[in-house]
Amino acid sequence: xxxxxxxxxxxxxxxxxxxxxxxxxxxxxxxxxxxxxxxxxxxxxxxxxxxxxxxxxxxxxxxxxxxxxxxxxxxxxxxxxxxxxxxxxxxxxxxxxxxxxxxxxxxxxxxxxxxxxxxxxxxxxxxxxxxxxxxxxxxxxxxxxxxxxxxxxxxxxxxx
Amino acid sequence: xxxxxxxxxxxxxxxxxxxxxxxxxxxxxxxxxxxxxxxxxxxxxxxxxxxxxxxxxxxxxxxxxxxxxxxxxxxxxxxxxxxxxxxxxxxxxxxxxxxxxxxxx
Numbered sequence: 001x002x003x004x005x006x007x008x009x010x011x012x013x014x015x016x017x018x019x020x021x022x023x024x025x026x027x028x029x030x031x032x033x034x035x036x037x038x039x040x041x042x043x044x045x046x047x048x049x050x051x052x053x054x055x056x057x058x059x060x061x062x063x064x065x066x067x068x069x070x071x072x073x074x075x076x077x078x079x080x081x082x083x084x085x086x087x088x089x090x091x092x093x094x095x096x097x098x099x100x101x102x103x104x105x106x107x108x109x110x111x112x113x114x115x116x117x118x119x120x121x122x123x124x125x126x127x128x129x130x131x132x133x134x135x136x137x138x139x140x141x142x143x144x145x146x147x148x149x150x151x152x153x154x155x156x157x158x159x160x
Numbered sequence: 161x162x163x164x165x166x167x168x169x170x171x172x173x174x175x176x177x178x179x180x181x182x183x184x185x186x187x188x189x190x191x192x193x194x195x196x197x198x199x200x201x202x203x204x205x206x207x208x209x210x211x212x213x214x215x216x217x218x219x220x221x222x223x224x225x226x227x228x229x230x231x232x233x234x235x236x237x238x239x240x241x242x243x244x245x246x247x248x249x250x251x252x253x254x255x256x257x258x259x260x261x262x263x264x265x
Contacts, residue, residue, distance in 0.1 A: 033226070033265065036247075038250065099264075099265065100263065102265075113236070114226075
């Protein structure tokens with residue numbers, strides 16, 4: 001593993017969350033929290049269905065997608081049965097709790113308290129006719145894509 | 161095994177530069193490790209976190225997650241990051257004489 005090149009440690013990350021299923025939201029949250037734990041500056045940008053994770057009324061009810069996901073090892077016809085998504089969600093939440101991974105709302109608070117800024121995407125907010133009041137209090141603002149790039153100066157951008 | 165001279169003694173370190181043996185740790189060593197990490201003085205809140213981490217490690221074999229620190233150490237998330245600015249879980253574990261935490265949270 002000896003390497004001639006000395007790489008500079010990562011100092012800042014800008015993480016985009018674009019999906020609204022439970023398994024779509026968590027990777028970005030875990031990476032943002034992990035960055036802050038390492039002393040890396042971090043910001044989270046929620047776009048399209050990713051907004052579900054910061055909409056006050058929705059964030060406690062995210063579900064695992066059981067259809068259209070071959071890695072679930074579940075035939076589509078079974079995945080579409082009523083209650084399957086709820087069951088998969090319950091199972092995943094139980095496993096996550098064992099690993100001390102908090103529910104979405106608690107995780108967002110933890111991440112925000114750790115100094116990570118949280119933003120919603122303006123284009124999606126307009127498209128879904130949302131207002132600042134629809135979001136949880138941790139949301140620092142609504143940004144255009146241009147403002148997002150400005151805020152991401154010097155950061156590694158991670159799309160999830 | 162790498163070693164370091166801390167509080168006048170030669171101490172064994174692990175591959176990550178953390179203390180290799182839990183029993184080598186003293187409060188004086190903690191103060192020196194804190195200085196190396198850029199923390200000039202350990203306040204009562206720092207000690208609260210350090211003692212909590214050692215207790216959890218002794219009982220469970222791994223340092224607590226940031227979530228547990230926040231919930232159970234008596235110091236909230238914001239304070240935790242102020243106390244250990246360059247990464248609370250890892251920095252506090254090092255100062256507490258524990259190995260690098262294994263969890264992701």
